[in-house]
Amino acid sequence: MPPKPPPNYVVQPTPSAYFISRGNGSEEMNFGAAPEYGDLVPNDRMYIHSRAAPPPIDLTTWRLHVAGSAVAKPRAFTYDELLAFPAVTCRRVLDCGVNCRAFFPRVSPYQSIKWLPTGWTQWHFGAVGATEWTGVRVKDLLDAVGLGPAANAQFTSLDAVATEAGDLPYSQVIAIDKVLADDTLLAYRMRDEPLPIDHGYPLRAIFSGWGANSAVKWLGRIEVSQEPLPLTHFQRNQVLAGPDYAEPILATVGPVRSAFELAEDITLGPGDRTLHGRAWSGAGAIEQVEVRIDRQVAQDRWAPIWEPGWRSAKLLHAPEPMMWVRFEVTWKDAEPGRYRLMARASDDAGRVQPRPEAMVWNQHAVGYNGHAPLELSVLPQSNMP
Ligand SMILES: Nc1nc2c(c(=O)[nH]1)N[C@H]1C(S)=C(S)[C@@H](COP(=O)(O)O)O[C@H]1N2
Numbered sequence: 001m002p003p004k005p006p007p008n009y010v011v012q013p014t015p016s017a018y019f020i021s022r023g024n025g026s027e028e029m030n031f032g033a034a035p036e037y038g039d040l041v042p043n044d045r046m047y048i049h050s051r052a053a054p055p056p057i058d059l060t061t062w063r064l065h066v067a068g069s070a071v072a073k074p075r076a077f078t079y080d081e082l083l084a085f086p087a088v089t090c091r092r093v094l095d096c097g098v099n100c101r102a103f104f105p106r107v108s109p110y111q112s113i114k115w116l117p118t119g120w121t122q123w124h125f126g127a128v129g130a131t132e133w134t135g136v137r138v139k140d141l142l143d144a145v146g147l148g149p150a151a152n153a154q155f156t157s158l159d160a161v162a163t164e165a166g167d168l169p170y171s172q173v174i175a176i177d178k179v180l181a182d183d184t185l186l187a188y189r190m191r192d193e194p195l196p197i198d199h200g201y202p203l204r205a206i207f208s209g210w211g212a213n214s215a216v217k218w219l220g221r222i223e224v225s226q227e228p229l230p231l232t233h234f235q236r237n238q239v240l241a242g243p244d245y246a247e248p249i250l251a252t253v254g255p256v257r258s259a260f261e262l263a264e265d266i267t268l269g270p271g272d273r274t275l276h277g278r279a280w281s282g283a284g285a286i287e288q289v290e291v292r293i294d295r296q297v298a299q300d301r302w303a304p305i306w307e308p309g310w311r312s313a314k315l316l317h318a319p320e321p322m323m324w325v326r327f328e329v330t331w332k333d334a335e336p337g338r339y340r341l342m343a344r345a346s347d348d349a350g351r352v353q354p355r356p357e358a359m360v361w362n363q364h365a366v367g368y369n370g371h372a373p374l375e376l377s378v379l380p381q382s383n384m385p
């Protein structure tokens with residue numbers, strides 16, 4: 001008998017107006033729908049990345065176990081006990097560390113490593129969203145269990161991910177400084193509703209500004225250790241590694257990224273156009289966004305429509321740290337042709353999106369932050385569908 005196909009890892013409906021599927025459990029946001037959203041994405045439209053089906057949860061028996069060599073009084077918390085801690089609310093962008101992977105240069109600049117593995121999720125722009133979390137500070141919880149000197153902590157899910165090494169719960173080891181940060185939360189509400197099942201019900205970790213791969217869903221256990229625990233199976237694909245890295249470094253703080261509020265490969269009519277987009281950073285607030293539009297002049301040749309190339313976009317509201325900001329740019333008198341749009345954002349930590357060729361290559365294609373092209377066509381009015 002052929003092996004049973006795996007179940008669908010996503011429970012909620014994911015209509016194509018709002019989601020683009022990149023494989024089982026990988027539903028990216030369709031940026032074509034973004035103009036409908038305010039600062040925050042509606043809960044049922046938030047992108048989803050799940051490596052296994054959500055585990056069955058019964059709140060009456062569910063517990064969060066907190067233990068480890070750095071914990072004097074290990075304890076299992078009920079859901080109601082967590083609600084009794086001071087509630088903290090924050091607005092944050094949730095951006096997968098490997099968002100934009102599809103734009104990462106396919107061919108490495110090194111002879112020894114020719115190609116990127118192709119089996120991994122080929123995210124375009126949409127493994128990202130912004131929302132409001134409510135939860136309990138990890139620090140407050142650890143105070144209640146007698147935290148001693150600690151190196152790091154492992155956050156472990158109740159799911160079971162099929163791996164070469166057998167079924168493993170999704171898990172992340174995080175340095176203690178980040179674990180104890182004021183905006184490191186165990187979230188139980190999203191936009192003031194209980195966490196949706198696909199987003200980690202009843203509890204998930206939120207490490208503000210860090211790649212969303214750290215944000216363990218369906219949390220069941222935290223182990224805090226005096227001696228550093230090694231990176232988990234899942235984190236070994238989430239490190240920056242390659243000839244330019246003396247040793248692998250865990251990718252943590254989210255890069256500067258940006259995207260237009262357009263579906264890919266759309267067709268526009270000619271004339272004046274107002275384009276919108278969003279830019280975000282895991283290190284701080286966005287400071288500036290520039291846009292360029294190149295017109296295709298030959299098979300492999302593109303020429304900027306504006307001199308010298310980049311033009312400043314208007315930010316539509318005051319940028320907040322670790323949140324996205326909307327930007328706007330006017331395209332006067334768009335003429336029929338094939339075009340490529342790119343945005344280049346910078347943040348108040350002094351980081352700017354580089355040219356793709358200037359990116360430091362890494363073998364897991366983690367942390368793409370270069371300009372990424374969005375192609376579209378402008379048709380003569382008479383040819384518009
Ligand atoms: N248990 C569990 N937690 C997880 C994952 C997972 O596969 N299993 N995926 C991680 C990754 S890679 C991302 S990008 C985010 C996605 O969060 P979301 O599905 O709520 O958007 O969850 C993280 N937490």
Ligand SMILES: [Mo]
Nearest residue numbers: 049096097213
């Ligand atoms: Mo992800």
